[in-house]
Amino acid sequence: MARSVKSHKKSKPKRETTALHSEQGLRFYQQMIRIRVFEEHVNQLYMSAKMPGLAHQYSGQEAVAVGVCEALRGDDYITSTHRGHGHCLAKGASLDQMFAELLGKEAGYCRGKGGSMHIADQDSGNLGANAIVGGSAGIATGAALSIKMRGSNQVVVCFFGEGALGQGLLYEVMNMASLWKLPVLFVCENNMYNEYTHYRETTAGDPKARPEAFGIQTESVDGQDVRVVYTAAQRLAERARQGKGPAFLICNTYRFYGHHVGDIDRRYYRSKEEEERWKRDRDPLKLLASWLGRHRIADEKVIARIESDVRRDIEAAVQFALNAPYPDPSEVDQHVYA
Amino acid sequence: MSMPSGKVGSNGREITFAQAIKEALAEEMRSDPRVFIIGEDVAEAGTVFKVLSGLVTEFGPERVIDSPISEAGIAGMGVGAAMTGMRPVVDIMFGDFITLTMDQIVNQAAKIHYMSGGKFKVPMVLRTTLGATRRSAAQHSQSLHAWLSHVPGLKVVLPSTPYDAKGLLKTAIRDDNPVVFFEDKLMYQEKGLVPENEYTIPFGVADIKRSGTDITIVATSSMVTVSLRAAEMLEEAGISAEIIDLRTTVPLDRQTLIESAKKTTRALVVDEGYERYGVTAEIASVIAEGAFYYLDAPVRRMGAMDVPVPFSPVLEDLTVPTPASVAEQVKALCGRV
Numbered sequence: 001m002a003r004s005v006k007s008h009k010k011s012k013p014k015r016e017t018t019a020l021h022s023e024q025g026l027r028f029y030q031q032m033i034r035i036r037v038f039e040e041h042v043n044q045l046y047m048s049a050k051m052p053g054l055a056h057q058y059s060g061q062e063a064v065a066v067g068v069c070e071a072l073r074g075d076d077y078i079t080s081t082h083r084g085h086g087h088c089l090a091k092g093a094s095l096d097q098m099f100a101e102l103l104g105k106e107a108g109y110c111r112g113k114g115g116s117m118h119i120a121d122q123d124s125g126n127l128g129a130n131a132i133v134g135g136s137a138g139i140a141t142g143a144a145l146s147i148k149m150r151g152s153n154q155v156v157v158c159f160f161g162e163g164a165l166g167q168g169l170l171y172e173v174m175n176m177a178s179l180w181k182l183p184v185l186f187v188c189e190n191n192m193y194n195e196y197t198h199y200r201e202t203t204a205g206d207p208k209a210r211p212e213a214f215g216i217q218t219e220s221v222d223g224q225d226v227r228v229v230y231t232a233a234q235r236l237a238e239r240a241r242q243g244k245g246p247a248f249l250i251c252n253t254y255r256f257y258g259h260h261v262g263d264i265d266r267r268y269y270r271s272k273e274e275e276e277r278w279k280r281d282r283d284p285l286k287l288l289a290s291w292l293g294r295h296r297i298a299d300e301k302v303i304a305r306i307e308s309d310v311r312r313d314i315e316a317a318v319q320f321a322l323n324a325p326y327p328d329p330s331e332v333d334q335h336v337y338a
Numbered sequence: 339m340s341m342p343s344g345k346v347g348s349n350g351r352e353i354t355f356a357q358a359i360k361e362a363l364a365e366e367m368r369s370d371p372r373v374f375i376i377g378e379d380v381a382e383a384g385t386v387f388k389v390l391s392g393l394v395t396e397f398g399p400e401r402v403i404d405s406p407i408s409e410a411g412i413a414g415m416g417v418g419a420a421m422t423g424m425r426p427v428v429d430i431m432f433g434d435f436i437t438l439t440m441d442q443i444v445n446q447a448a449k450i451h452y453m454s455g456g457k458f459k460v461p462m463v464l465r466t467t468l469g470a471t472r473r474s475a476a477q478h479s480q481s482l483h484a485w486l487s488h489v490p491g492l493k494v495v496l497p498s499t500p501y502d503a504k505g506l507l508k509t510a511i512r513d514d515n516p517v518v519f520f521e522d523k524l525m526y527q528e529k530g531l532v533p534e535n536e537y538t539i540p541f542g543v544a545d546i547k548r549s550g551t552d553i554t555i556v557a558t559s560s561m562v563t564v565s566l567r568a569a570e571m572l573e574e575a576g577i578s579a580e581i582i583d584l585r586t587t588v589p590l591d592r593q594t595l596i597e598s599a600k601k602t603t604r605a606l607v608v609d610e611g612y613e614r615y616g617v618t619a620e621i622a623s624v625i626a627e628g629a630f631y632y633l634d635a636p637v638r639r640m641g642a643m644d645v646p647v648p649f650s651p652v653l654e655d656l657t658v659p660t661p662a663s664v665a666e667q668v669k670a671l672c673g674r675v
Binding site: 077079108109110111112113114118120121122127128130132135136137138139140141142143144145146147149150156168169172173175176179334335336337338 | 374400401405406408410411412413414415416417418419420421422423424426441442445446450451452453454455456457458459460461490491493514515
């Protein structure tokens, strides 16, 4: 079942010329490579049996989290998914607390009680990753209702994959978000695979037509181009902030690796060639690096230095987490009730 | 049958259970701008049971929000609003419909505080109903509070009088946890004394609705009145029954149950949820363990019959404990049959 790089429904990314200034471009790159290298280490921790359980790598989709979160204010909210490390990092999570949580340590974001799929961080506006597909759509829309009632001028981004298009809750809350003009941006990351099944086998019609049926402003963009994602997200978030209602942003992207770190043999649902093509031609990091080079913002040396700085920080964070203590057994029944 | 003594005070007045609920909501909404109501037909219609009539006039449609028929959606939005500074009261018309909210209540609301290591709180109330014998058939008659009582992170409230309903609902709204509040549909028009002055009732404190010496009847919600009527019948037969109203299944006041059973040496648990794996099983187990050496008979329990609630009145009435069937069980337990 080989599918080409072009197998997404063709989208026409708007050629908006929001020129990134050079610092912004470098920051985008740094944020994206942070996620990429973070996930490499997650995989290594899994392979070396240092991380309990599984994790779902975000590699390949970095431009979505970074493009969207860079368009947000610090006090804006996000909700995330089982494949959420990228969202958390892009919204401002610390590497130390992320790795500590993944290893089940008390220094982690959730005192080791949440793990990879439940990272939540009030300080960066992260209302939490969610291990129920589509499960955070209600939370995000409720936060948007709260924003409207409190008059706090924030926006909420609800990240989810195209697999969540199969969940009824999403349609219930899109209806209310549109009815009440709530400041929520539904960001659908179409990485083409509902776990191990191509979305065309699970999704009737055009995904874009679904939010449009609720009267929601809907756009579909190239999710591998961080500049395009950023430009669209910024416009839609500001529109929502001005009280003009929710929006639905489809970011067409690709999951470079398996559904989770243990999903090694993927030949039964997609070809090696397909994966290689995306990694070679559509890697969001390569695309941005080449743009930075073409515009003489950063040459290979600068790019390499960003990467080595990031690697140094991440290795330190992994060490921090490995050395951090596990929670005391007395923690087990703490925080059941507030 | 008497009201719980000494709690109402001299300035009490008779109001209905429905009015008590509305007063609790109105008072909390007046004192706390974060409190709002969302649900189906809660505004102008005041709910199908007319419990909230008039609230929209005082608080406006921004705080008494009519929603689409989307139980999962409004429950989930309640969670998100609660996490971000509001105190929503989500109205789920019939208890049967909580099945539509289960992911949002069980996987989200109940677990967020724990999963986030205590970072986020979900101070929301989900108000819903229970109770059969309204001739409403199998999808509008269930009492599913055992389902919610099973899940760590939720609190579950089952008021049985207007006084309790008001005091417990105010506590629920002020609680920082998700609270599921079950109201007996048949009780809405029942009257009782409720003080003029403000009061709240703490969770986890069972109420002895009637003192007795021969047997302890532990009852919840709709079954408190049924048990009190049974106690009157039993008094004529020379049996003195103590009626304990749990008020909340979570948290559970184990001590009051156990102490009462130790005193009377016999216990019957009555609840309108399905008997199989129901609330009665948990309570019976608590009493059996806690009062074992004092008991003169096995703890017995009575719940709804393990069948979908039938429509035909002659069938439906067979499925729920009645004063007569409770009295009969008690007599058997006391060796008086």
